[in-house]
Amino acid sequence: MTDMERTPDTSVEICGVKFKNPIITASGTFGFGKEYAEFYDINRLGGICTKGITKERREGNPSPRIAETPMGMLNSVGLQNPGIDGFIKEDVPFLNSLDTVVIANVAGKTEEDYCYTVLKASSLDCVKMVELNISCPNVKAGGMAFGVLPESVEKITSAVKKHCRKPLIVKLSPNVANIADNARAAENGGADCLSLINTVGGMAIDWKKRKPILANVCGGLSGPAIKPIALKMVYEACKAVKIPIIGMGGIMSSDDVMEFLVAGASAVQIGSANIFDPVAGLNLINELTNLMKKCNINNVREITGSLVI
Amino acid sequence: MKDVKLKLTRKKTLSEGVLEFEFFSDEKLPQMHCGQFLHLRVGGEFLLRRPFCLYKYGERSVTLIVAVVGGGTKxxxxxxxxxxxxxxxxxxxxxxxxxxxxxxxxxxxxxxCAPLVSVPLTYPNKEYVSYIGFSTANAVMFEDEFSKFGSVTVCTDDGSTGRKGYVTDVLREDIEKIKPDVILTCGNTPMLKAAARLSAETKIPAYMSGETRMGCGVGACLVCACAVKEKNGTIVHKRACVDGPVFKLEDVLL
Known part of the structure; x- marks a missing residue:
């Protein structure tokens, strides 16, 4: 076989969980998968990270919840979700039918809420990993309140870890003083893996009306606008900890995927790109394979952390 | 739902800041229904798609009405x-x-008015009466379209053509005579609120097509939340994209 004919190995393994490729859809941008299954075979994905799940059902914030900003978007959904019991009843049967890694994203208002939901979610067969959402900027109680100070990151991580029956990913906020400190805090608390970054706090104003565009006033910025911030934070977090890292923030192309892997990520999550284009996930997988062929890369794992300074 | 490639075949101005776009597709398009919409990648610097209701459609064509209100529509x-x-x-x-x-x-x-034009195309064997309102004579559109299916009453806020006043106020004067079985409506929020009052007073059921800022357009991201009252009185957030965009007017918190 010539190099051009060989199919490159895109598989990755994180905390003993095998992914077909490093492309995972990010929480909040992919629902529970069902909607996108109408557009392509979502089993092609490395994994799916669910919408943030809380103990009780949540209605979320008032509308408008979205605003387009230069090369990005602001959202303030506010963790609207059916609650863990609604999730189990309405969405788990579909997730059970999938042949891709399902990661349950869990959020909460109190430490007890987090522990309760993490135990229930991590006990499900279809859930292979849990992602702890301590970085949602759009809810008053909980969410980011746990994710700003390194002490609270460590405390919530170690509390949740005791109730988590699957590998625990802690999703970090970029709205912090020093990302390396928070990465170390999560690792010290017992995190098996980190994912970053969540959205960057932001605001959009309609000056003629003298009003914010989002009903919730402020929201979280995502999309290509935040990619340089995300790359820097992934790079810094990778230097600070030994556990694997899933990188995200504005990934739109296979070159973007490679940049995050080079910075040290073992896999990536695709967020806003799903919102801009319903087939973004599939396109990225195909693009990545083609890019690897073109650049004679046989194994995607050899890219992780290959940055030369 | 399908992501399809459309080619712009015709563009014309209907009134100031309002354009009609006709697109064609090489492949046969999925079956469409009145009141549905599409989510279009406008290109340029804009990443989020823009939702537009289906104005007219065929096996390989779809026509949209676009009001230029922001960067994406510009x-x-x-x-x-x-x-x-x-x-x-x-x-x-x-x-x-x-x-x-x-x-x-x-x-x-x-x-x-745009999403209402295709209703008689989908349901041809009904009796239609149309009331359409505009700010002024220069802004009047679609009169010919509605007149194909029945009587049309044009209203303008300033009385420069047709009957003077808000379309909902004019309709209020006539509705006892018309006695419709159902009202289908689309327009700005003050108009919808007035229509909701009229529907409540006359007990004539009404359905509205709503508009909201949208994200994915496929039901996943939950940004297009529309506050809707359930039968038991609780308020829930429905997705305007796939649970709507048509809701029973009395259920929507406008």
Whole structure:
């Protein structure tokens, strides 16, 4: 076989969980998968990270919840979700039918809420990993309140870890003083893996009306606008900890995927790109394979952390 | 729902800041229904798609009405004939008429008239009466379209043509005579609020097509939340994209 004919190995393994490729859809941008299954075979994905799940059902914030900003978007959904019991009843049967890694994203208002939901979610067969959402900027109680100070990151991580029956990913906020400190805090608390970054706090104003565009006033910025911030934070977090890292923030192309892997990520999550284009996930997988062929890369794992300074 | 490639074949100005776009597709398009919409990638610097209701449609064509209100629609207005765009279609529930709905009142305000034009195309064997309102004579559109299916009453806020006053106020004067079985409506929020009052007073059921800022357009991201009252009185957030865009008017918190 010539190099051009060989199919490159895109598989990755994180905390003993095998992914077909490093492309995972990010929480909040992919629902529970069902909607996108109408557009392509979502089993092609490395994994799916669910919408943030809380103990009780949540209605979320008032509308408008979205605003387009230069090369990005602001959202303030506010963790609207059916609650863990609604999730189990309405969405788990579909997730059970999938042949891709399902990661349950869990959020909460109190430490007890987090522990309760993490135990229930991590006990499900279809859930292979849990992602702890301590970085949602759009809810008053909980969410980011746990994710700003390194002490609270460590405390919530170690509390949740005791109730988590699957590998625990802690999703970090970029709205912090020093990302390396928070990465170390999560690792010290017992995190098996980190994912970053969540959205960057932001605001959009309609000056003629003298009003914010989002009903919730402020929201979280995502999309290509935040990619340089995300790359820097992934790079810094990778230097600070030994556990694997899933990188995200504005990934739109296979070159973007490679940049995050080079910075040290073992896999990536695709967020806003799903919102801009319903087939973004599939396109990225195909693009990545083609890019690897073109650049004679046989194994995607050899890219992780290959940055030369 | 399908992501399809559309080619702009015709663009014309209907009134100031309102354009009609006709697109063609090489492949046969999925079956569409009145009141549904598409989610179009306008291109340029804009990443989020823009939702537009289906104005007219065929096996390989779809026509949209676009009001230039912001950057995305301005970019659309600059599109050239022959240009290609991607669009997810058809999306949403659309308008549904039951057998007992024999006489239909179409109530439109401004560009909000657009989604109502295809209702008689989908349900040809009904009686239609249309009331359409605009700010002034120069802004009047769609009169010819509605007159194909029945009587049309044009209203302008300033009385420069047709009957003077808000379309909902004019309709209020006439509704006892018309006695429609159902009202289908689309327009700005003050008009919808007035229509909701009229529907409540006359006990004539009304359905509205709503508009909200949208994200994915396929039901996943939950940004297009619309506050809707359930039968038991609780308020829930429905997705305007796939649970709507048509809701029973009395259920929506406007």
């Amino acid at each position: 970019r659309m207005s600059e599109m050239k004939e022959g240009e290609e765009v991607m669009a997810v279609l058809p999306i949403g529930n659309g308008f549904t008429l039951e057998d007992e709905h024999k006489k239909i009142l179409l109530l439109g305000g401004g560009v909000g």
